[in-house]
Amino acid sequence: MTKQDVLKQYFGYDTFRGGQEEIIDALLAGRDVLAVMPTGAGKSVCYQVPALLLPGITLVVSPLVSLMRDQVTQLVQMGVPAAYLNSSLTYRQYLLALDRAREGRYKIIYVAPERLDTEGFQSFVRSAQISMVAVDEAHCISQWGQDFRPAYLNIPDFVDRLPQRPVVGAFTATATSEVREDIQRLLELEAPLSITTGFDRDNLYLEVCRPSVKRVELLARVRERPGECGIVYCSTRKNVEEVCQFLQSSGISATRYHAGLEPEERQQNQEDFLFDRVQVMVATNAFGMGIDKSDVRFVIHYNMPKDLESYYQEAGRAGRDGAEARCILLYSGQDVRTAQFLISQSEPSEQLDPETARQLQERDLGRLKQMTFYCCTRRCLRQYILNYFGQSAPDYCGACYNCLHNFQEIDVGEDARAILRCVAETGQRFGAGLIAAVLCGGENEKIRRYRLERERTYGALAALSQREVQDRIRFLVDEHILELTDGQYPVLRCGERAEDVAYSDGPLMMKAVREERPAADRRRAEDSPLTERQQALFQRLREERAHLARLRGVPAFVIFSDKTLREMAAAQPRDLRQLQNVGGVGSFKAEQYGAQFLEIISDFQETAAI
Template structure:
């Protein structure tokens, strides 16, 4: 009998569904719409892939990045699921062949970009071929409250409405606040959808924020901690990508790069080098990564703070997809806030969005998300708790697995310093100035910067009145006052200016005390265990032998090694040491197709190793 459980074992080699998967599949098979919010690595794609094999017609998967469809389809072919994609990267002959295949019922899943839905050829195709399900991946792109709004996602509803019979409609995303979740359901016209939420907490990920004087030195430190492992370094700008990548290459690190300024051929080649482990370090802008299924990413470094927590969670979540411990480290400086403010202003000129009021609205929403991201980056309380609360989840006070929880703090009364900061903002406003966060800090510490002197800000009565704090410490205290709503930021020309609030008056009048946590010492140096920790030291040799065999198959077939078997599957083989095909199929991630294709060779390799190491077997 073709049950979801049987297909899960057959195609993906797992005996049990992960949290939320079965709930989504059952709803789809009952003809219900579904809205699933599941973190990266939770197996969203399995929900519509298994369902597609049990539904009678075609499943259309709407995906935003055409460059990744090929990888996704190749992975499905590896497990025996007939799938195809239609996008601008294929030749006219391939396009025609795929169209014929879809019409002949050759494929069960068809990937398409939202821009293709309302084209003449696609509308003609879907008028002829019964469509059982439309699955919208990265569904947050439909919402103006989301971090990645795309006008083309608004074509999904008109496309569905013109189909001869309305199919089941499903929306999947890894990141959605309550506002975005509401938008997705409304804007995609989901009909009484079954809501599937598995929670945002990925316990295998360590979250850390560091504020180094020299970011590159800190990057080298993290790479040393993760020697030989695969990781991603995200930068906010193309220039930063180039600078970081060049610096790493000069030091001998196997690094490559990815950003929109490179020609498509180089971007594809660099992405392939990373996926195939020819280059283990990818330095990239946020143009890289959406839909990347590379399972052995052990660390993600954000060289600069991203614009919002949605983006950070999504990008950081590309680490540890195999369930092994992984690091997510943000390197923060106050300059990152100014860089993101500039990028937000530039994004306001987005040519795809013609309506001026909409662009202004998107800018305001972006500024609020940036404010929340800054609070995370400067927090002294549990980072995981702050992130989970942002997405509307309850969380314990501490997690024990973030940089704040692993640091000892002491409480320090800074009410006097807070009054001085608020007074500086007040004096500046009275004198007709619009003071930014960094400008205020410079005034208070008595900076001799040319800009401060030229604007005669040294003549303010608050100039130099904070003597025992650095510029960075003052700026951090300003951030805390903004978070406490004792100050506020509002857009002014090309930057955000500090303004007073009702909380400002409460501090000045002595009605509100201000204290902050000062780090004393970290409880321990954060160093995640090796991704091979679950394999005993005696079995390391077998693990390496299986990796080498996997590499041979990957090279012969021209696919990334993780598509053959993930590291997690190889580690399970090392633990179970299967001797028969039946035992091999009990290994996590080994389905029927893969066992038939590779099983004999892997069983032979395991038996040979056991013969050579009888005492370890």
């Protein structure tokens, strides 16, 4: 069997996505791999396909109980013998799974990093043929990553103790160059193929909104997507409780998830969301890592996350099936203050010395600054994210709010020169808020304390509101004309282009927002909406999928994704051969479910013909 045979038979696809084939070839040739691929780009296929072709067992190390369960469920539904070993199993279940593993009944075993050094697991691997170790969420090994897990540091010792070193693959969705270097060094990868497939998810529509009342905006956005599932992320447990209660009282099918709930309730709420018993999950960032639900159509951040790594990973949980999805961030200045508080109150790992802990906090504050810039930029949002991760991108994507919005360009050259003069004459020691207040002729305690009303630029931009001045300041920072220092209380300083602008009398064009919203979002050609008749068939197919899911006790998306059902509704196959030409329909699933879905399509066509 070839890799193409495995892809078609088990996964139901004819071609690999970008980067997948190169990674699979390297692993099959015995070469270590470090792969950075965005959420939804198909990382799991990169180790699952070679796992089915290599002679022995593949161990997938993951910190995520939910991911293990979901991926094993999907693998079993595709006809792949797989299992997981983690804290969700009882001791008896754990021993039974180990016995079956010893009997060679599994090709893929998911295991938590804490289990690697246990006596029972060590006894098993000493006598088993381990062909590959795949390290998922590999950024967890780096203290500079956004989710450091000390147990990951034990993986290299575990690999060294195996009777024969297997090929090692490291996979993550988001990693800066510093974190990638850490992964390679700490995992002791040997001359790895290092590949970054690109961070772009062109099926995601990106938007930052500054609503006057967040709840009103949130409710409107959820109601825009009737019958579709989504996630609403909040920064605190209190916000989760309040937002969930508000949505429920407004008639929205919603549930909640945060670390303060009893484990039984968290598990039940998670399953209600996975099994489509509720439409919306309101959660802290404790929810979602490893939730392999492919048909999430929107992710709304009620509060701004602390960094772009977290934001893009959380937003990327929308549209994992490749169909159009929306990622909306509801921003306010209070979000910045909340994030600063959370960073200052976070407890450093006991393994860190004080100086390293201080450096990590400074790094977190620097990341928060970049996150804030994202929320305020007038540039293409997709370009901003891709540039942050070191990837070049055009300045127009046609699929984010900033690109689609009806901006007007205004000349802010004179305003910029006034701002630069104010920053310079006040000693480059104040933040954006105070500089804006001085320029607008404001009166507050800080202005009086530092006698800033005596400055020549006091009231120089009194014709503008403080918000308009701060918009101009953010623009100047974005253009490297001004700089914001790192730290809890960042101050403005003149940037690398300040002198050129200060001594020029020419125009400086800035995009300013018009209040009207764009008429429509751009959708990719392949996501063009179904006709009314096809939409009716799609709903019939979804009902059949829900029925089969209930019978088998699995989430609906495990049977077929929404994208697969849409393609099925458009193509309307008449037999199993045609059905297997639909993306996501492998031979095992066609054998299990094909007759039921073909019957629905046939009945629909007969009814339509009458």
